[in-house]
Amino acid sequence: MDLEQIATFVEVAHSGSFSRAAQRLFRTQPAISTQVRLLEKECGQPLFVRHARRVELTPGGRILLRYGERLRELRTAALAELETMRQRPRGKLAIAANEATVLYILPVMILQFKRDYPDVRLDIVRNFSRKIIEKVLENTVDFGVVTLPFKHPHLHVLPIHRDEMAVLAPPNHPLAGRPAANLEEVVKYPLLYPKTGQTRHQLDRHLRRFQDRVKISMELASVETIKKFVATGMGVTLISRAFAQAEHAAGTLRLIPLEGERIYRELGLIYHRQKYICPVAEAFLATVRWHFIDGVNHSPAEPGPA
Numbered sequence: 001m002d003l004e005q006i007a008t009f010v011e012v013a014h015s016g017s018f019s020r021a022a023q024r025l026f027r028t029q030p031a032i033s034t035q036v037r038l039l040e041k042e043c044g045q046p047l048f049v050r051h052a053r054r055v056e057l058t059p060g061g062r063i064l065l066r067y068g069e070r071l072r073e074l075r076t077a078a079l080a081e082l083e084t085m086r087q088r089p090r091g092k093l094a095i096a097a098n099e100a101t102v103l104y105i106l107p108v109m110i111l112q113f114k115r116d117y118p119d120v121r122l123d124i125v126r127n128f129s130r131k132i133i134e135k136v137l138e139n140t141v142d143f144g145v146v147t148l149p150f151k152h153p154h155l156h157v158l159p160i161h162r163d164e165m166a167v168l169a170p171p172n173h174p175l176a177g178r179p180a181a182n183l184e185e186v187v188k189y190p191l192l193y194p195k196t197g198q199t200r201h202q203l204d205r206h207l208r209r210f211q212d213r214v215k216i217s218m219e220l221a222s223v224e225t226i227k228k229f230v231a232t233g234m235g236v237t238l239i240s241r242a243f244a245q246a247e248h249a250a251g252t253l254r255l256i257p258l259e260g261e262r263i264y265r266e267l268g269l270i271y272h273r274q275k276y277i278c279p280v281a282e283a284f285l286a287t288v289r290w291h292f293i294d295g296v297n298h299s300p301a302e303p304g305p306a
Contacts (some may be wrong), residue, residue: 001042003075008035009047010068013061016054090119091280096132097124097145098197100223101267104242105161106145109291117283129197136270142281147198148266154273158285160292161267163240167256168226170233180259183210190217190235192226199265203238206263227253240265 012021012032022029040047047061057065097106102124110122125132125141132144136155150157167186169175175185187210194200207214217235220226223243230237231253238258247253269288277285 001039003071005035005039005042006068006071007075008032009039009061010065010072012036012048012055013057013065013068016056018055088117088119090117091278092121092123093143093280093284094123094125094141095143095145095284096127096135096141098128098132099126100240100243101145102126103224104240105163105267109287112291113284113287116287117280120280120283133270136272139272139275142271142275143284144270145267146270148268150198150268150270152270155270156273158269158288158293159266160269160288163242163265164258165238165263165265166241166244166258167236168230168239168244169236169254169256170231171251171254173233173236173254175236175256176254178256180257182258182260183207186236186238187213187215190215192217192229192235192237193219194223194226195219195221199240202263202265206261238263 008021008025008027011025012018015021015024018032018036019029022032025032036047043060043064045060046058047064048055049058095106106124110124113120114122123141125135127135129146132141132146133150133152133155135141136144137152145160148157148159167175167181169189173189175181175189183206187207191214193203193216218229220229223239226237226239227244227247229235231247239255241255244253244255248255269285271281275281
């Protein structure tokens, strides 16, 4: 049963005339008559008794009118709700990222998104990059954040964040009072290293030329654990500045800029190429672009001497 036919039938019933219904619907009278005839054929009975200047409902027509009015109201309500959702998205989004990204990179952007779209429920999933990629490919999460470089034939990759890495040391460490330190100086001290991931691979590449001198004291699974052990004086590490700005400002740890070469940690938002971008997802992407790409978000300032 075609909704347009139902809407036409209801209008004819209310106006009592094919010609008046045609005027109200901005259609020709023959087009209105055709719609009603097709509906009568589907119903298997006449819906109107035709008189010279007016029409009146048959018993079957009166039954159909009750349902037709409800269908028309439901259609109007559905379209209104869809428009409201487009203007003010609501629903649920799942975003996967590793612990450090969830703690230090996403909060300000998510705060802005929730202010703009309070009716959207966010599910933040913390996991390692390999698992994040799997979840996005399986469509069990809507978006993921991974360390770049990264490419996959079935995934869109949107670069969103770039943060310079620095040396992290306890405040009483010999490097702590330096305005900057180069890698050759850093490898003289025990290093606390991330156990896995793109950051680990990146550090391996940059420190390969010092492999005969590098002293990896501990391999640890999370940024928070690494910071805790650096604070005990067990070694130093190379870390994204955003991850330790609070400790640097408080004086409990020291960030020392790298001298001579710069190492960056870059992040990208990933989502499936075949994903339907619903209004909620579209709103999230717009917020991400506004916050990270259009210059609203700024990297932390270069740490200097305390």
